[in-house]
Amino acid sequence: ADIRVIEEQEKRLADLIKEKEDKRNKLVNSQNELNRLKDEEVPLIANIEELENELKVLEDKRNKYFVLDNQLSLALQEKNEISAFLEKVKSLDEEIKNVDNQINQLSWVEKASAYKEELATLVKQKGEISRQINKITSEIEKVKKNLELKNKLYPKFEEYQKAKDEYDKIMQVHENYTRLSGEIKSLKTQLNRLKQQLDKLGKIEDIEVVKRKIEQLDEEVKRKREEKAKNIAEKTRLENVLKNLENAEGGKCPVCGHQLDKDHIQKLVEESTERIGDLSSNIINLEKEVKQGEKYLEELRNKLNILTKAWQIKSQYDTSQSSIEEKEKELESMEELEEKYFQLQRSLKDLEPLFNQYLSVKEVTEERLDELLRDLSSFQSNLQELEEKEKELKEKIGDEKVLQKAERDLQILKQQYSQLLNKRGEKHAKEERLNDLNQRIAELKSKISSLNYTEDYYKKVKEEHQNLDKRLRDLQNNISALEKEIEILSADIDNLSKKIDEDKKNVSKLPSLENAIKKIDKLRSDLGGTGLQNFLISALKSKIENNLTEILGKFDLAYSTVELDFDLSGRRNKSRAEIKLFNNAGQDFTVNQLSGGERVALGLALRLAIANSLMEDVGFMILDEPTVHLDDERKKELMDVIRSSMGIVPQIMVVTHDEEVRDISDYIIQVEAKGNGSRVKEVIPDDQQGL
Structure with a gap:
């Protein structure tokens, strides 16, 4: 199979060499086109820079032109508004003179107005004095009545004072009587409660007898615990002997080293086994006896606590009964004064309204009545003087309706005069502003003329710059495209060169591969199956x-x-x-x-x-779905085994869908389906919270 791959690579190598040559030719053509475009780019950039400099100068002039033209328009507009205002106020000085003459003719009105203001003040003073006279007259009547009431209530006042002094003296006795009554009532309630508790407890045993029983039983329980511990130690020793006998090498005693035969070993095993059985039985019996003793000991201790509480309650009962008898004797000695206290309390309650009524008029005196009569005489004299002066002022003012009309006319004329003076000041300011505007308009026209700027020429230069700039952008886009194409072609040629070199190396391996295949066939034959x-x-x-x-x-x-x-x-x-x-x-x-x-x-x-x-070393172990097909009992057993394995393998990783595995986990990574993907999160087990 490897030889066939290398033969295919030989064929592919020829194709790669041809593809590399085609891309190299295309790269040369693209580089020539790129050089031509860059030669065209240089003069175009120079022309654009020249137009940009000219545009910068024109835009500066243009900004200045618009500022000056706007200022000229505003100045001309303000000049027209001032000229119209000055045309309206030609007769202003004549109007001011006429109003001033009318004001002089009404000069008598101000003196009459002063008399009128003085009269108004006098009328206010007269009204205030009349109110004071009425107030003092009312107060005089009140003082006379209160003096009469004061003299009538004085005997009751003295009677109240005497009863109050005696009441205050026995107040402390009453407070003690009330306190003692409350204490006796509280003690009787407590006494009844204690008696009920004693009745419930019944006969109270001797505490010392119970204490002696506890001490004796405690000693007995300790003795049985020690005996149990000795039996456990003896049993453990015999179990070790049995284990050593089972593992004895060469028939030698594991303890003393003497030679033992099978019968002897069997006898030792049987004796030890029998003794272990007896000890186990003794241990169980002793454990039961210890538990029974502890239970009875706990019952005796609870009984001791109850008896201690009962004696405490009896002591409290005797103390409370004695205290009640003493306090009742003390209370009996106070009963006469307590009755006197309530008699005085009723008397004070009857006298208190009259006492309070006397206090309300106590401060009223004959001296205060004389003082009020003197004040009344003084205010009546002042009122008479003000009435005479009021008559004189009315004669000086004359007809009040005529005066009111003249006051209104004078006020209107003064307002007109003030407005006219303000307008005259505004006229002078406008005339000065008009002279300034004429100078400003001449200056602005001169500056606009010196700029030598026209909007048509500016638009022409700007349009030419935009056309050249668009042409440059198109040219630069073509250059960028060619540079990218050259970069891609260069990368393709480099990749093809690497593939060609790699295929050449693989083709050169053909003889060594044939030799290796022969060796592998021999090894497969020897170690097959x-x-x-x-x-x-x-x-x-x-x-x-x-x-x-x-x-x-x-x-x-x-x-x-x-x-x-x-x-x-x-x-x-x-x-x-x-x-x-x-x-x-x-x-x-x-x-x-x-x-x-x-x-x-x-x-x-x-x-x-x-x-x-x-x-x-085994650093970790992975269990993939170990609980599949297991029932609940088998799952529980598997969990126990995994717990035990944690001391053997440093790390155990369990991949599972079973929630029960969480209970034995120290660290959890949870994977959940979320839409078309999965969400992974770390979960801290409950027993690790807060660590």
């Missing part, structure tokens, strides 16, 4: 058995030793293996006698043993 497999099995059998026994020892199984028996019947036939298993007593089992979990453990251990025999 199961020859190589049988060789490996015979060489590694003992190593696999040792590894398998060592691995099974790490599982908690009923057997500990395994033997493999391979039937190597011939080079062309497949080998078969028989597996035997032995327990510690030397009994043998076949695979069919094993439970489902034991078979799973054996299968996994056998694979690990073969792997360890073929390589120095």
Whole structure:
């Protein structure tokens, strides 16, 4: 087959050489066209740069032209607006003079207005004084009534004060009486509760008797625990003796080294076995007795806690009863004062409204009444003076309607005069602005003329630049296309050269390949069929058995030793293996006698043993869908086996759809279908949360 491939490569080599020559010719033509286009590009770029420089100058002039033209338009517009305004205000000075004469004719109005303002102020003062007189008159009446009430209530006030002083003196006695009553009530409630608790508890035993029982039982339980520990130690020792007797080499005692015959060994085994049985029975009985003792000990301790609580309750009951008797005697001595307290309380309640009424008028005095009468006389005198002055001002003002009309006319004239003065100032400012505008317009026209710019010439140059620029872009696009084509052709030629060199090397290998094929045919003849497999099995059998026994020892199984028996019947036939298993007593089992979990453990251990025999260290193990076709019981057994295997293989990777495998996992990578693809995420197991 390899020779046929090389012959095909010889044919392909000729085709590649021809294809390379065609592409080389095409490359030369493309390079010539590229050189021609680049020669045409240089003068075109120079013309464009020349037009760009000219356009830059024209655009600068154009910007200046538009700025100046806009400024000229604004200046001419403002000039026309000012000229129209000045035409409207030709007669402004004459209008100002007429309004000023009218204002002078009404000069008397300002003096009359001052009298009018003085009259308004006087009327306000008069109204305020009248209100004060009414207020004082009302207050005088109130003070007279309160003085009469004060004198009438004074005896009740004194009676209240006397009762209040006596009430305050026995207040502390009442508070103590109330406190003692509450305490007695609380103590009686507590006493009833304690009596109910004592009634429930019934007869109270002696605590010391119970304590002695606890101490005696505790000693007994400790003694049985020690006896149980001694039996366990003796049993362990005898089990080790039995194990050593089973493994004794050359009939020698594993303890003392003396020579033993089979009968002697059998006798020792039987005696040890019988003794182990007796010890096991004793251990079970002692364990039951310890548990019963501990249970009874717990009951006694609970009883002791209840008795302790009962004695505490009885002590509290006696204390509470004694305290109630003492407090009731003290309460009886206070009853007379307590009755007096409530009598005073009722008296104060009856007198309190009259007392509060007296307090409300207590501060009212004869001196305050005299003061108010003096204030009333003073305000009445002031009111009379203001009424006389009011009469004088009304005579000076005259007809109020005529004055009001004259005031309105004067106010209108003053507003007109102010507006006219403002307009005259605006006129002077406009005249000055008009002179400035005439100078500005002349300057702008001169600057526009000196620019020597026309919009038509600018558009012509710009259009010529756009045409040349488009022509240059088309030319450069053609150059880029040719350069890309040249790059692709060069790459194709390089690839063809590499393929040609590679095919030449392969064609040169033809003689050595023919020789290698002959050697392979001979090796296939010698190791065909199961020859190589049988060789490996015979060489590694003992190593696999040792590894398998060592691995099974790490599982908690009923057997500990395994033997493999391979039937190597011939080079062309497949080998078969028989597996035997032995327990510690030397009994043998076949695979069919094993439970489902034991078979799973054996299968996994056998694979690990073969792997360890073929390589120095097994770094990891991959289990692909190991739970398929297993029922729930077999799955559980497989999980236990995998847990046990974690101490043998550093890493175990399980590929599965079974959620139960999560329970034994330290690290999970979960793959889920998501649309047309898959989503991969890391999952932290529950028992690893927070680590």
